[in-house]
Amino acid sequence: MLTRIDLRGSSRDPRGLLPRAQLDVTAAAEAIRPIVESVHARGFAAIRAATERFDGVRLERLRVPRAAIAAAAEALDLQVRAALEESIRRARKVHADQRRADVTTQVVPGGTVTERWVPVSRVGLYVPGGLAMYPSTVVMNAVPAQIAGVAALVVASPPQKETGLPDSRVLAACALLGVDEVYSVGGAQAIAMLGYGSEGADAGDGCVPVDMITGPGNIWVTAAKRLLRGRVGIDAEAGPTEIAVLADDTADPVHVAADLISQAEHDPLAASVLVTPSVRLADAVDEALARLVPATKHSERVAQALSGPQSGVVLVDDLEQGLRVVDAYAAEHLEIQTEGAREVALRVRNAGAVFVGPYSPVSLGDYCAGSNHVLPTGGCARHSSGLSVQTFLRGIHLVEYDEAALRDVAHHVVTLATVEDLPAHGDAVRARVGG
Template identity: 80%
Template sequence: MRPRLDRVLNRIDLRGSRRDPRGLLPRAQLDVSVAVEKIRPVVEAVREHGFSAIRDATARFDGVELERLRVPAEAIAAAAEALDPAVRAALVEAIERARKVHGDQRRRDVTTQVVPGGTVTERWVPVRRVGLYVPGGLAVYPSTVVMNVVPAQVAGVESLVVASPPQSSDGLPDPAILAACHLLGVTEVYAVGGAQAVAMLGYGSDGADEADRCEPVDVITGPGNIWVTAAKRMLRGTVGIDAEAGPTEIAILADDTADPVHVAADLISQAEHDPLAASVLVTPSVALADAVDVELGKRAPATKHAERVHTALTGEQSGVVLVDDVEHGLQVVDAYAAEHLEIQTADARDVAMRVRNAGAIFVGAYAPVSLGDYCAGSNHVLPTGGCARHSSGLSVQSFLRGIHVVDYDAAALREVAGHVVALANAEDLPAHGEAVTARFGS
């Protein structure tokens, strides 16, 4: 029997308050540093012992005895062949839309003539090899394959590898994940999950034989649980990482023009991801909050993952935040800096364009977060836990590095030499200036 939602979202009343709301808003509490210490032995064992350590960790955490790391090419092709036609069509559409949006993100090299004979060119160079992590725990995410692979391909990354946990049934990643890899032309896939997968990608690993070997990557992207996040923190500096992803979250800024059915359905859609998922409604309308509570009471017990949804909605990370008006609500959602932010207000587009902090913004009644999860063309790998205040979601830029190419001739250097010498001497670094004057015999 499915549990009933016997209490509504917690309420936080900020009406009349102009305090900084950041410490008052609901948020999941995760201590990644504790997780780091727990997975440190796993990561270090993979660095030291490679395949044998990965095999031991996989048997321990996933209950799977790995014979090889790499998924055979025929298994990837077979998964695509067996894919449900409706799912195939949806993935193809998602890929096409993502390529269209991400194609417009590709930067072009720019050369600036600073003075005659002196130029600076900014080149945008893709990293050589990227490891893309695709989780496979409470849910399976072929859409995440799309969201990771497409921007890397558009950026021009020459070597892409996907790692995803093995299933207990056959020791391979979920067939839908393999099928998505096939549709995207990714052939290097490893049946490894968790912290051991991140360590394998970052440090590289031997395998059952030379063909099973995984070379280290330059960048690791993709969401995962706290153990994946902790391993990414450990590897930061050895490789680049996209972000330390936490539990998913949705905030909805809504006024009394919003439909409570839409709002409740969208809150539930994020809650079904994870018991720690955050669903937050920010509204000046008590009537809307009450109506949403009623809808949650009807819809949440009837959804497939009712127990998970109940835990998420009633947890400390979820709630209703009452504000004075939409203007006040904008201040609150900027302070919250949601991974996903829906604007369901009058003049929703104008309100959305005033938001400063969000991973992605969804405008109006017909742009739910679930559209962005799959087929909007936007990317769903987004900053969580308030990181949208300083970080962006995954994009083509995540896989590019800007490199300045400085090209000055003798006349251009001579013309600025005095300034270089003056600044070098001011910083008590006279050899810097001498490196310039030596070129002119002084």
């Protein structure tokens, strides 16, 4: 089922040789540009038209009534409620340690620079609702935003045909987190609504524009975020989910196969990659997949993802080459299932999140590890981080110099202004201290 890429004996840069989902976000952005522009120009009417076209739902209102959010929490299965509450508790514990403190540095006597960390004022959280429903995404987006001190959180999620409202479990998660501004809008029209704002059915139904949009989605959501970037901040352009497993002969092939399947069930474009120096393990994983895939609920979707060009087994000479390969791949999720797994994991440079040893599967991080599951995809872990409290904070410098401190450095400012042929910069200093 998994294709094999043999890099044994190769000294080439592996980046162009590794499996990866291919998405043309630029083409998608042009395709949905008319929808985004229509929402900007026509607001509610355009949102309603797009929702009826793509979701098969005729919206009467944009905003979900608070009573419906509360009712979803009341009706929530007790086991699901307990699991969500535990997920929230653990996420809050981890993310609370990420909050930065303001720092004042005395550069010289009479001259200081203070870095203040100020939260974004209003954030739109997108929660997808395509092949699966994701109440856990509400947790992963809302918890760090709340700890950062974001004053207003807005959730947008596609309406279900049966109710005209977002999935009840998504609404219940909002209730548990105290988020009561929720909109029954999905897709590119939701991103446009969050970015541009929109009037609604009446004065109490509209959406005020946000300052930032976070949360995963399909290629159309990603494309809309690209079009809105600059008008609003975005967390990332998320692609299909990925797992890479770096494993040796000590790994349990059933564990590896189960974890590859777990990510493949998200999407036919999901990527599942095994990197190993062990042909014996690769063969055993193939055998396990042959047994497990037909038995899993979403077997057709899983089989399509595992057999696609974005998935495969990469054979390497040893763990040293394996580390180079996984760093080049820069997976959203990277599992280390090797002897001395922690020592190997500490050498990884590029990954959204690293899961260490046989009892730290990606599924744990998706829900209840306390870590965040909104992570960089498509190799972006080489330069970007996952969602965190820092995502929702901006560093603002306060520069405070007294006259003596400015006078002491004035000649350097004037010199640099002269070198750059910006004499008025120097004059602004001379106006205060002479010279």
